[in-house]
Amino acid sequence: xxxxxxxxxxxxxxxxxxxxxxxxxxxxxxxxxxxxxxxxxxxxxxxxxxxxxxxxxxxxxxxxxxxxxxxxxxxxxxxxxxxxxxxxxxxxxxxxxxxxxxxxxxxxxxxxxxxxxxxxxxxxxxxxxxxxxxxxxxxxxxxxxxxxxxxxxxxxxxxxxxxxxxxxxxxxxxxxxxxxxxxxxxxxxxxxxxxxxxxxxxxxxxxxxxxxxxxxxxxxxxxxxxxxxxxxxxxxxxxxxxxxxxxxxxxxxxxxxxxxxxxxxxxxxxxxxxxxxxxxxxxxxxxxxxxxxxxxxxxxxxxxxxxxxxxxxxxxxxxxxxxxxxxxxxxxxxxxxxxxxxxxxxxx
Amino acid sequence: xxxxxxxxxxxxxxxxxxxxxxxxxxxxxxxxxxxxxxxxxxxxxxxxxxxxxxxxxxxxxxxxxxxxxxxxxxxxxxxxxxxxxxxxxxxxxxxxxxxxxxxxxxxxxxxxxxxxxxxxxxxxxxxxxxxxxxxxxxxxxxxxxxxxxxxxxxxxxxxxxxxxxxxxxxxxxxxxxxxxxxxxxxxxxxxxxxxxxxxxxxxxxxxxxxxxxxxxxxxxxxxxxxxxxxxxxxxxxxxxxxxxxxxxxxxxxxxxxxxxxxxxxxxxxxxxxxxxxxxxxxxxxxxx
Ligand SMILES: [Zn+2]
Ligand SMILES: [Zn+2]
Numbered sequence: 001x002x003x004x005x006x007x008x009x010x011x012x013x014x015x016x017x018x019x020x021x022x023x024x025x026x027x028x029x030x031x032x033x034x035x036x037x038x039x040x041x042x043x044x045x046x047x048x049x050x051x052x053x054x055x056x057x058x059x060x061x062x063x064x065x066x067x068x069x070x071x072x073x074x075x076x077x078x079x080x081x082x083x084x085x086x087x088x089x090x091x092x093x094x095x096x097x098x099x100x101x102x103x104x105x106x107x108x109x110x111x112x113x114x115x116x117x118x119x120x121x122x123x124x125x126x127x128x129x130x131x132x133x134x135x136x137x138x139x140x141x142x143x144x145x146x147x148x149x150x151x152x153x154x155x156x157x158x159x160x161x162x163x164x165x166x167x168x169x170x171x172x173x174x175x176x177x178x179x180x181x182x183x184x185x186x187x188x189x190x191x192x193x194x195x196x197x198x199x200x201x202x203x204x205x206x207x208x209x210x211x212x213x214x215x216x217x218x219x220x221x222x223x224x225x226x227x228x229x230x231x232x233x234x235x236x237x238x239x240x241x242x243x244x245x246x247x248x249x250x251x252x253x254x255x256x257x258x259x260x261x262x263x264x265x266x267x268x269x270x271x272x273x274x275x276x277x278x279x280x281x282x283x284x285x286x287x288x289x290x291x292x293x294x295x296x297x298x299x300x301x302x303x304x305x306x307x308x309x310x311x312x313x314x315x316x317x318x319x320x321x322x323x324x325x326x327x328x329x330x331x332x333x334x335x336x337x338x339x340x341x342x343x344x345x346x347x348x
Numbered sequence: 349x350x351x352x353x354x355x356x357x358x359x360x361x362x363x364x365x366x367x368x369x370x371x372x373x374x375x376x377x378x379x380x381x382x383x384x385x386x387x388x389x390x391x392x393x394x395x396x397x398x399x400x401x402x403x404x405x406x407x408x409x410x411x412x413x414x415x416x417x418x419x420x421x422x423x424x425x426x427x428x429x430x431x432x433x434x435x436x437x438x439x440x441x442x443x444x445x446x447x448x449x450x451x452x453x454x455x456x457x458x459x460x461x462x463x464x465x466x467x468x469x470x471x472x473x474x475x476x477x478x479x480x481x482x483x484x485x486x487x488x489x490x491x492x493x494x495x496x497x498x499x500x501x502x503x504x505x506x507x508x509x510x511x512x513x514x515x516x517x518x519x520x521x522x523x524x525x526x527x528x529x530x531x532x533x534x535x536x537x538x539x540x541x542x543x544x545x546x547x548x549x550x551x552x553x554x555x556x557x558x559x560x561x562x563x564x565x566x567x568x569x570x571x572x573x574x575x576x577x578x579x580x581x582x583x584x585x586x587x588x589x590x591x592x593x594x595x596x597x598x599x600x601x602x603x604x605x606x607x608x609x610x611x612x613x614x615x616x617x618x619x620x621x622x623x624x625x626x627x628x629x630x631x632x633x634x635x636x
Contacts, residue, residue: 312570
């Protein structure tokens with residue numbers, strides 16, 4: 001089942017507009033509210049009615065505009081027709097257990113993403129100066145990446161022996177008083193919407209660095225949000241990713257407990273128990289701009305948080321600039337040390 | 349640093365030796381041939397000739413009685429050295445074994461007195477006893493009564509050399525303002541401080557440069573900006589139960605420093621130390 005959004009005015013293709021947060025017609029400029037956009041406006045061809053999508057299955061979808069085969073892999077849920085450029089949503093991959101419950105729509109447009117990326121490259125303190133002189137952006141893709149958002153409860157219990165040390169001098173002796181304390185903490189913490197990247201294509205480390213998303217922008221999922229972007233479905237279930245999230249949140253609980261034990265010189269844990277429980281899991285699509293960039297015959301991939309504009313990725317490094325930083329800082333620090341020393345009148 | 353210091357030291361050695369040689373010959377000519385070693389070096393010219401002779405003979409007498417050598421030195425200029433270093437270099441040049449030395453530095457703006465004990469006298473004339481001697485000597489120096497100051501020094505030394513230090517009832521701690529009493533000593537302390545060492549500074553500079561460059565490279569790919577509170581629902585999170593119960597206190601005590609008998613090598617507070625020639629000594633000093 002292929003969904004395409006047609007303008008009620010002129011019949012041209014509509015895409016989601018990040019600026020207004022509405023569906024916008026690219027020819028006449030008409031805007032439609034996503035939430036109120038009713039099914040009757042959707043013009044779709046019921047290819048195989050009641051078809052339920054099977055795992056790993058590659059269906060052949062056809063563009064309703066031009067009839068061309070829509071090129072997609074098994075994970076794609078939204079894309080554009082490679083012939084006529086129409087935005088298409090593969091609806092049967094977004095139903096049942098594959099139906100996302102929430103989405104953060106793009107709030108940064110493709111143009112803004114490109115400009116922000118260029119500005120970021122120019123400011124690169126260790127990137128080559130020639131890195132952004134020519135327009136070498138090969139491709140900017142707006143991608144909705146599947147995430148699981150976990151609401152979790154973390155219970156933690158810690159028993160510890162802590163010490164306070166006091167030093168003082170009486171006569172010719174220095175006394176050290178070490179006071180021991182029996183310390184106990186039990187915490188009940190709640191975490192909301194801890195994200196875990198559910199796509200096997202995305203680099204987890206890269207995705208973690210894109211955080212945080214501002215959850216004020218979280219909306220109930222609606223297919224028109226995907227119009228004009230690429231979207232993927234999850235590869236890992238929330239059960240499969242739970243360990244990853246659990247490890248992460250255990251550290252948060254641990255850090256919380258540590259922050260409540262204060263005013264001691266030393267803390268030794270005797271007992272620690274942390275339990276993470278799942279309260280609710282939501283399937284979410286989060287916006288990412290992927291920027292493919294070519295520099296000196298090498299491709300570089302950058303990701304930008306499609307909501308906040310934060311950029312991550314490995315840029316090319318300039319050995320010269322790194323060396324300059326290293327040498328500059330070293331010489332600067334050395335001179336300062338020398339000046340301080342000679343002012344104090346000690347050194348040679 | 350070591351390199352600088354040792355070369356500088358060599359020069360100082362050379363100068364000091366030459367100076368001493370010249371002075372010795374001068375003395376030999378003016379006093380005729382002395383069979384016994386010179387013990388009073390009045391470079392500052394604080395004493396009359398008969399006073400010097402008197403002091404020499406008392407020092408000689410105490411020295412042979414207690415198997416030690418007592419020196420009295422005065423100078424107008426310590427050549428940038430601290431009193432402590434000046435005395436250490438003197439002791440090295442004399443290759444002393446057992447020795448008690450007093451040095452009065454009349455350098456303008458940096459007047460001070462220092463006493464050191466070498467060999468057996470590191471214990472017989474320990475830091476504590478030196479403080480007692482200084483108590484008696486300094487007032488005379490302040491009054492400009494140098495001869496009395498030195499005779500007092502000799503008599504107190506005679507008194508202490510004849511007494512077992514382990515029987516001392518009152519032990520004095522080293523002068524807490526020791527470093528402050530000698531401008532040159534403060535400079536030397538800084539020079540010996542690792543933070544003033546040029547190689548150390550170079551290493552630190554390179555280290556900081558490396559860290560800065562490393563952080564830039566590391567952060568060039570974006571950095572993690574979430575922390576353990578980012579996803580915390582703070583309104584629905586709390587400490588359910590907690591206590592901090594006092595159990596007990598243990599106390600340990602450590603002796604502050606070598607105020608007593610042995611100015612052992614571990615305690616180098618106050619004026620005690622080791623000369624560049626490797627001579628360990630007790631010591632103490634004050635400005636006046
Ligand atoms: Zn239109
Ligand atoms: Zn088409």
